[in-house]
Amino acid sequence: MNAKQLYMETFGCQMNVNDSERIVTMLADLGYRATSQASNADMILLNTCSVRGGAEEKVYKRLANLRPLKKAKPALIMGVGGCVAQQEGNELLQKFPWLDLVFGTHNLHLLVDMVRDAENGERRCETAFIDNEQRLDLFPPAKGNSRVSSFVTVMQGCDNFCSYCIVPYVRGREISRRSAEIIAEVRQLADSGVQEVVLLGQNVNSYGLKTEGEPNFARLIRMVAEIEGILRIRFTTSHPKDMSDELIACFGDVAKLCGQIHLPVQSGSDSVLALMNRGYTRASYLDRIRALKAVRPGIAITADIIVGFPGEGEEDFEQTLSLVEDVRYSDLFIFAYSPRPGTRAADLVEELGREQKVQRLERLLELQKRITREISESLLGTCQPVLVEGEGKHHGQVSGRLESGRIVNFPGDPGLIGSLVEVRIVKAYQNSLLGGKYYDLTAEGAEEKPESFAVVQVPCFKRGNPLEDQT
Ligand code: SF4
Structure with a gap:
């Protein structure tokens, strides 16, 4: 029997990339093999992200775009998963009669059944959040990003409710994976030749803090570092307000922990940070940076920054520029603000137009390009x-x-x-x-x-x- 062809499109973060890889593996059991050609596919799945503005529209457009394929081949199964699916649910099935399945961020474990039903002509939407006990049993397995490096999910979800962010609503509340499982998984990876693990979660710094009997993140890193065969440890993503002294100390004395951290700052202005509900100030962020540099001189720091947030005046933006000069990030991920429906920030009045936001973005980009170049050039000859x-x-x-x-x-x-x-x-x-x-x-x-x-x-x-x- 010829293998059926699965075409997947993935939008957004590493979590989604991991989920998509997991979906491909799960559906292999039903005889589907990944293809890079939508036109040949027997099933098309869009794994969506709603962190940036306009995400729903992008998905709608893509679905409209793919419709002729369904017309030409009525047996083609089409599905939407991820954050937009979680947000829109049944609405998607109603808006797009040619769509067969919609699965939310907590429902990957139902996908095989849903596909079987879709093969028999049944349209399904599953977006219910599952309880924590069940979530604990459904953590995604490790996923290699190369032969020697692998992502290991340690926690999922977020309790922080930054005012611009949709993640707590579409990914659910924070949950930490059992440390015994993490350690067993890393041991297995080391046995199979993996030398680097990247500990993954929406806010890894708060790992274990709400789970009795589990280590905190600093302790978890030390446990992973004891595993023979693992040479390098990285983690992402961190929240500055949860960057404890104990965690910073790991950079000083855990040799396997790479001198690299992604510590999203979002803005250099206290008033904007307060509007974003970030839970730290410019001074406390810089204090964490100073402490990191003290224990690991030369540590490479990256961050996310949003420009043009409602209420960001020219002075606030200049505060961001000066913070970037101060920290000397090795790289930055810069975004122009766009409101996400359903978040608190969506109710704030926007004073800046698209053009002004793009101008700020470009000014910041120019500054960061220079810093990145200087850091890279400082390595020449070493x-x-x-x-x-x-x-x-x-x-x-x-x-x-x-x-x-x-x-x-x-x-x-x-x-x-x-x-x-x-x-x-x-x-x-x-x-x-x-x-x-x-x-x-x-x-x-x-x-x-x-x-x-x-x-x-x-x-x-x-x-x-x-x-x-x-x-
Ligand atoms: S910490 Fe804030 S920005 Fe990050 S996922 Fe949680 S709510 Fe979103």
């Missing part, structure tokens, strides 16, 4: 440890990451994949680095490293840490 994850951009190259997360391509044999090597950085691009000669730290006799390959520690803050100047 030797940096790289975990080799796969083949490189060009033939004859391999590719890996620095501790900071920056990608390095360098000439090497695919046999190096999975090795920790020291690479001399010879060129800096906007989004990656080019390496030259390397030294394999995992090869036999590697301890007799030539002096020319000593790692040169280059702090990210070439011109001193401006935060220190503020005290």
Whole structure:
């Protein structure tokens, strides 16, 4: 029997990417194989995101766009999952009569049944949130992002209700996975050759805080670090208000924890932060940054920033610019604000038009480009440890990451994949680095490293840490 073809489109965050990969695996049991061609598909699923504005419209447009395929092939199954499905539910089935199934963020475990029903002509919508006991049993399994690195989900959902964000409504409240399961999963990954784990959740810093008998996140990191075979640990995403001293201390004494953190700030202005309901101030955020840099000099910090939030005047925006100068992020993810229906911020009056928001976005982008370039250029000529994850951009190259997360391509044999090597950085691009000669730290006799390959520690803050100047 020929395999049936499944075409999936995924929007949004890493959680959605993980869910989509899980869906592909689940539906393989029903004989579906992934295809990159919608026109050949027997089933089309859109795994949606509603974090950014206009998400529903995008999904509506896409569904309208795909309709001719259903007309041409009535047996084609079409479905929508993820955050827009959670939000819109049955409405989607009513608006789009050619849609067969709608599944919410808590309902992946029902998908196989739903598809069977759809194959028999039954249209279904499942968006009910499930109880915590059941959620605990349904955490997604680890998912590799390369042969040597894997995502491990440790918590899901969020209790923070930032005023602009839809996540607590569509992903549900926060729940922490059982630590024993996490540890068992990481051990299994290490046994199968995985050397790096990325601990994943909407707000990993609050892991375990509301679950009796479970460790907090700092303790969990230390437990993961004890697992033999795991060389590197990363995590995402963190909330600054939950960035405890205990967690920051891990960056000082857990060698396996990479010197990298994504710590979304969203704005540099206290009044905007209050309107966003972020639960911290500019000063307390900078205090966390200072503490991180004190225990791990050179730590690479990235963040999300929203420009043009309601109430953001020119002075507020300048506060954001100056905070970015101070922190010297290694990279930034910048978004122009757009209201999400159903959130508190959607009721706030917007003073800025699209054009003004885009202008602010571009000013911030320019500033960050310069800082990123300066940080990358400060690495030129130094030797940096790289975990080799796969083949490189060009033939004859391999590719890996620095501790900071920056990608390095360098000439090497695919046999190096999975090795920790020291690479001399010879060129800096906007989004990656080019390496030259390397030294394999995992090869036999590697301890007799030539002096020319000593790692040169280059702090990210070439011109001193401006935060220190503020005290
Ligand atoms: S912390 Fe705020 S922005 Fe992040 S998922 Fe929770 S509500 Fe959304």
